[in-house]
Amino acid sequence: MTALTLDAAQTILSAALAAAAEKGFKPLAVALVDARGALKAFAAQDGTSLKRGEIALGKANGALALGLGSRAIARMAVERPHFIAAATQAVGGSLVPVPGGVLVREATGELVGAVGVSGDTSDNDETAAVAGIRAAGLTPDTGEG
Amino acid sequence: MTALTLDAAQTILSAALAAAAEKGFKPLAVALVDARGALKAFAAQDGTSLKRGEIALGKANGALALGLGSRAIARMAVERPHFIAAATQAVGGSLVPVPGGVLVREATGELVGAVGVSGDTSDNDETAAVAGIRAAGLTPDTGEG
Amino acid sequence: MTALTLDAAQTILSAALAAAAEKGFKPLAVALVDARGALKAFAAQDGTSLKRGEIALGKANGALALGLGSRAIARMAVERPHFIAAATQAVGGSLVPVPGGVLVREATGELVGAVGVSGDTSDNDETAAVAGIRAAGLTPDTGEG
Amino acid sequence: MTALTLDAAQTILSAALAAAAEKGFKPLAVALVDARGALKAFAAQDGTSLKRGEIALGKANGALALGLGSRAIARMAVERPHFIAAATQAVGGSLVPVPGGVLVREATGELVGAVGVSGDTSDNDETAAVAGIRAAGLTPDTGEG
Numbered sequence: 001m002t003a004l005t006l007d008a009a010q011t012i013l014s015a016a017l018a019a020a021a022e023k024g025f026k027p028l029a030v031a032l033v034d035a036r037g038a039l040k041a042f043a044a045q046d047g048t049s050l051k052r053g054e055i056a057l058g059k060a061n062g063a064l065a066l067g068l069g070s071r072a073i074a075r076m077a078v079e080r081p082h083f084i085a086a087a088t089q090a091v092g093g094s095l096v097p098v099p100g101g102v103l104v105r106e107a108t109g110e111l112v113g114a115v116g117v118s119g120d121t122s123d124n125d126e127t128a129a130v131a132g133i134r135a136a137g138l139t140p141d142t143g144e145g
Numbered sequence: 146m147t148a149l150t151l152d153a154a155q156t157i158l159s160a161a162l163a164a165a166a167e168k169g170f171k172p173l174a175v176a177l178v179d180a181r182g183a184l185k186a187f188a189a190q191d192g193t194s195l196k197r198g199e200i201a202l203g204k205a206n207g208a209l210a211l212g213l214g215s216r217a218i219a220r221m222a223v224e225r226p227h228f229i230a231a232a233t234q235a236v237g238g239s240l241v242p243v244p245g246g247v248l249v250r251e252a253t254g255e256l257v258g259a260v261g262v263s264g265d266t267s268d269n270d271e272t273a274a275v276a277g278i279r280a281a282g283l284t285p286d287t288g289e290g
Numbered sequence: 291m292t293a294l295t296l297d298a299a300q301t302i303l304s305a306a307l308a309a310a311a312e313k314g315f316k317p318l319a320v321a322l323v324d325a326r327g328a329l330k331a332f333a334a335q336d337g338t339s340l341k342r343g344e345i346a347l348g349k350a351n352g353a354l355a356l357g358l359g360s361r362a363i364a365r366m367a368v369e370r371p372h373f374i375a376a377a378t379q380a381v382g383g384s385l386v387p388v389p390g391g392v393l394v395r396e397a398t399g400e401l402v403g404a405v406g407v408s409g410d411t412s413d414n415d416e417t418a419a420v421a422g423i424r425a426a427g428l429t430p431d432t433g434e435g
Numbered sequence: 436m437t438a439l440t441l442d443a444a445q446t447i448l449s450a451a452l453a454a455a456a457e458k459g460f461k462p463l464a465v466a467l468v469d470a471r472g473a474l475k476a477f478a479a480q481d482g483t484s485l486k487r488g489e490i491a492l493g494k495a496n497g498a499l500a501l502g503l504g505s506r507a508i509a510r511m512a513v514e515r516p517h518f519i520a521a522a523t524q525a526v527g528g529s530l531v532p533v534p535g536g537v538l539v540r541e542a543t544g545e546l547v548g549a550v551g552v553s554g555d556t557s558d559n560d561e562t563a564a565v566a567g568i569r570a571a572g573l574t575p576d577t578g579e580g
Contacts, residue, residue, distance in 0.1 A: 003481065005481055006478060006479065006480055006481055009478075010478070022527070035195075035326060036195075036325060036326040036327060036485055036489075037195050037326060037327070038479065038483075038485055038486070039479060039488045040478075040479050041477060041478050042474055042476060042477035043441055043444075043445070043475075043476050043477075044441065044473065044474060044475050044476070045441055046438065046440055046441055048473075050471055051472050051473070052473075053473060053474045064194070064195050064196075065194060065196035065199075066193050066194055066196065066197075066200075066444060067193075067194030067195070067197070069192075080243070081226070082219075082222035082223065082226055082229060082230075082242050082243075083222075083241070083242070083243050085224075085230060085233075086203060086207075086229075086233055086240060086241045086242055086243075087200055087203070087241060087541055088205075089233055089234070089238040089239075089240075090196070090199045090202070090203035090238065090239055090240075090241055091196040091200075092196075092199075092200050096461075116250055148336065151334055151335055151336055154333075155333070179334075181340055183338075183340050183341070183342075183343060184332055184334060184335050184343045185333075185334050186332060186334070187322075187329055187331060187332035187333075188296055188299075188300070188330075188331050188332075189296065189328065189329060189330050189331070190296055191293065191295055191296055193328075195326055195328055196328070197328075198328060198329045219301065258346055274413065325485075327485050327487075354484070354485050354486075355484060355485050355486035355489075356484055356486065356487075356490075357483075357484030357485070357487070358484075371516070372509075372512035372513070372516055372519060372520075372532050372533075373512075373531070373532070373533050375520060375523075376493060376497075376512075376519075376523055376530060376531045376532055376533075377493070377531060379492055379493075379523055379524070379528040379529075379530075380486070380489045380490055380491075380492070380493035380528065380529055380530075380531055381486040381489050382486075389551075421527070
């Protein structure tokens with residue numbers, strides 16, 4: 001089992017923020033938790049709202065909690081809202097069921113952490129997360145289809 | 146009052162996990178609470194996600210909280226979502242209203258505990274719980290219509 | 291990095307409970323969390339009090355939170371009680387600073403989880419935990435001086 | 436009012452971690468909150484324990500909560516433990532009253548945020564925080580005498 005290093009985590013963060021800047025996104029908060037759910041790295045761009053970070057963390061934590069990219073969790077939230085509402089409470093409250101929470105996997109498929117991004121549209125948040133993960137040579141799992 | 150023994154609890158757990166393995170389910174978390182709501186036994190199979198156990202516990206706790214198998218609670222969640230949402234908060238947050246939370250009864254009907262399973266589909270989670278309870282010579286109450 | 295398997299976890303549990311029975315301990319609750327802090331296995335012997343399990347979990351979670359066997363945390367609680375009190379709140383409340391919370395390490399020293407035991411004296415709780423861990427061929431780290 | 440920029444925050448983080456590495460400290464978690472108490476940047480070095488980040492955040496949040504470097508809060512914890520215990524609950528639980536929580540000020544004295552460090556001794560945690568803040572051309576306020 002591989003642990004996500006701080007170097008890799010900070011590469012993911014920088015690349016996510018660089019992609020966002022290049023595409024002219026609104027200010028983003030980016031959170032990276034390791035496979036234990038412990039916060040590994042975090043950055044909130046200048047101009048982010050007071051609790052933007054908590055939303056980003058909710059996307060990362062929720063994805064890790066259920067073992068699904070948040071795009072899949074978003075589908076569940078539409079199909080079985082009562083389940084997602086209850087699951088959010090059962091896991092302690094930090095689960096945000098919209099795109100932008102992306103699992104980080106090794107090429108083998110092994111799960112090493114999750115990225116959560118918030119600040120622009122959910123789709124754009126996810127785009128930044130994916131760019132960051134790929135820049136670190138890791139595999140993003142968005143929960144797509 | 147008959148108390149659920151650890152021997153019976155561990156039989157339920159083993160049999161539930163064995164049924165799941167035989168049927169090729171995804172990795173499961175199985176929680177067994179006694180009639181007081183105290184955790185009696187628990188096992189998380191290798192490969193379960195970070196908070197899979199909390200979801201399983203939510204099914205067991207929710208069933209015990211309302212005295213109903215969670216298949217019945219799932220029907221309530223669809224028919225009266227505002228009630229289930231409020232009940233979840235009133236009981237402290239651990240109530241997951243989908244199948245997989247099964248009350249454990251003696252042949253007399255006496256309630257001795259609840260099993261909660263999560264990790265595959267809700268229907269399959271329930272199947273594993275039922276198999277476990279029956280293997281211990283006890284009676285499963287799923288909340289089926 | 292090695293993950294603690296359910297087989298190993300259940301061996302630890304069984305051996306801990308067997309050692310306790312052999313030594314005539316009071317009924318114990320034994321909790322095993324993996325390196326992520328996720329509950330892996332749990333058993334409460336017949337006759338344990340209502341919240342005995344939460345105490346056992348607090349010893350395991352506290353040891354993992356600080357990366358120290360709880361015998362070391364107990365010394366900190368005596369020398370710097372304000373720190374331990376605050377740390378308990380900072381980590382979410384599940385930190386019990388007395389012996390009985392033992393880190394589980396591979397022979398390499400790699401941390402794979404933590405055991406928490408409660409029900410007899412703290413020293414005896416720790417004895418049961420150590421017996422369990424050794425029976426699984428793993429290395430106990432009690433936080434001893 | 437001057438806001439702490441992400442550039443400055445990341446300079447503080449990098450310099451704190453570099454100072455720690457140079458001095459051979461144990462792995463550290465470093466948290467930086469802005470004047471609003473919103474998390475601005477965070478990094479956990481490889482090898483930090485599961486909840487090390489929460490301890491670091493508790494030092495930063497506590498310093499900002501009371502407007503005092505945590506060395507001063509540590510003195511209060513010894514002289515008036517009942518006050519610090521109560522204050523910790525009143526502020527929501529994230530207040531760790533030992534050195535390592537350092538306020539970040541402009542040269543004018545204006546408060547722009549707080550750094551919290553945990554992982555080595557409290558004195559060394561504080562040393563790393565101070566090094567980071569100075570590297571960004573800002574003024575550290577440790578709560579010293």
